Amino acid sequence: MKDPILETRNLIKFFGDVLVLDGVNIKVGRKTITLIIGPNGSGKSTLINVITGFYPATSGQVIFEGQDITKKRPYQIYDLGIVRTFQTPQPLKKLTVLENLLIARKHVGENVISALNYKKWSEFEDELVERAFKILEFLRIDHLWDEESYKLSGGQLKLLEVGRALMTEPKLIIMDEPIAGVAPALAHEILKRIVELKNKGITFLIVEHRLDIALRYVDYIYAMASGKVIAEGSEEEVINNPQVVEVYIGGG
Amino acid sequence: MIYGLILNILLWFGFYLIISLSLNMEYGYGGIPNFGKALSVLVGAIVAGGVVTRILIYIYHIKIGIGGFSTATSAVSNEVTTLIAHNPLLGLALFLLTLILAIIIGCIAGAIFILPSARLKEDYLAITLLAIAETFTMICYYNQSIIGGYYGVSVPDFLAFIHTNRGVVFTGIVLLIALITFIFFERLMNTPYGRLLRAMRENEDVIRVYGRDLMKVRVMTMAVGSGIAAIVGVLLSYYTLRVQANSFMITGRTLWTFYPFLIILLGGASNNKGTAVGTIIFVTVMEVIDFYKTNIVSFLHLPVEAVWLEYILFGIMMLLILYYKPEGILPEKPIITPAIKKAYETKKVSKKGVREEY
């Protein structure tokens, strides 16, 4: 792969004595959709947490656009153009669905001094609200826009999590199981939207268990087991790989 | 007299509204458990009693003799008060100068106050803020060079030109400042900044993913909150014309940390109108107890003083609120920016309870 946007080099992560990432090397091609699969507990979410600065790596490197970002803090990683979602949705419970989306963008009106000058930020706020409603409509949760988000069902929360990421215009979106618990028809539409965004130039790194739905939309696949990459390549290469078959059928 | 009771209620409503609104921003909106709230009031009092008095001592060439700083403040306060009696402008200038200085120094102190703990999780944050505030109060008590320590200091009466009804005028000024504070916070909170504060309170991880430096938000918020709270310190100093560190020790912690928390929990955290409602209820109860305290004690044959009754009552009130009505009298509302207001006017409001499942 020439010029990957994201690369991990021999990433190792221990939790205490437990080795959770055992020298992970992945490359994510620019403007592609890369899928990570693997049984429960294989380290997929941990990999995302290390890449996005939520957990410090024990050793190894994370390279984004040629720059070492291993030691960067999450908010700095956002500034570089990476956004992530969480496997367990993280709603801002007492905020409405709309507010949950609006928070995704840094806002000129969010420091004390500029906040008091409404003229300075009202226009941007208008744009954000409009954009948020479009995304809510697309995700078919626009009827819930003024509900406090804790009232949403599990599937709806998942959509909210995805919607919040779509509010931003980053270079790379990392999603941890974006369609878990989402009905198949809508899941397909979300993935189609992801393909659309890819064609507009956004790169995706996705962790997903629902291969029946996800596989046809992705460009490249990594399979992980016990903190290691055990196979990579196209759908046929990975799915038919004997090791992959074994961890899945053998119950991982 | 009942007239005095009402005036007292209004005065303390003003004090408590200002401090509770500022705590509401920090804690109600931003989730910062500022258990050191009383410190910012003390900072305001220090500006009135320790900074401005020093400026006056310098201007009026008062000698600091064997009585030390404390005695010198009495001398300068007498002198300046006499001057103000014939020169209202001097009084107003003194008041405004003190206010502005207190706000600025309060902001700086608030920012520094949170710095050591800005990276901590909420629980540790609360304890650290409390500890820093207590330590600082102790220093002010045992070190006479700041505000006279145990002896305290005097401040001039900036209203010396008012010969009758000083109390009414003073209360009017406090209420005016409280009103401005209310408008300020209503305006400041109904912005993307207010939304960010609420989001920070709900989930810090989300805020970090979406690019916000929590530390910066906390520091900024504590600066504003403390700057406003320092106003209360100034007002109190000019109300009693004395500044004493021991009034910020045990009672100070109750009056300026515990009670403001009680008020915002009662009225509804993260709602400025709720804070105002909470304040009026709280202050009325407090003042009525205070007003009838001797009657209450003899009527109920209480073995304790009425002020203890007050503490007990407020303690119970706090528990009851937390247990039965944790959201307070007025529940939290979404942030209303102009764009969101438009959305509420034009979009269909969703039917509560109707949920489409995917």
Ligand SMILES: Nc1ncnc2c1ncn2[C@@H]1O[C@H](COP(=O)(O)OP(=O)(O)OP(=O)(O)O)[C@@H](O)[C@H]1O
């Ligand atoms: N904060 C943590 N502290 C200790 N151990 C952890 C922590 N987070 C994850 N682990 C452990 O690391 C291993 C990998 O977990 P991880 O969540 O990365 O797996 P996953 O591949 O995302 O699994 P799933 O498909 O169930 O989401 C698991 O054994 C888990 O128990």
Ligand SMILES: [Mg+2]
């Ligand atoms: Mg996971």
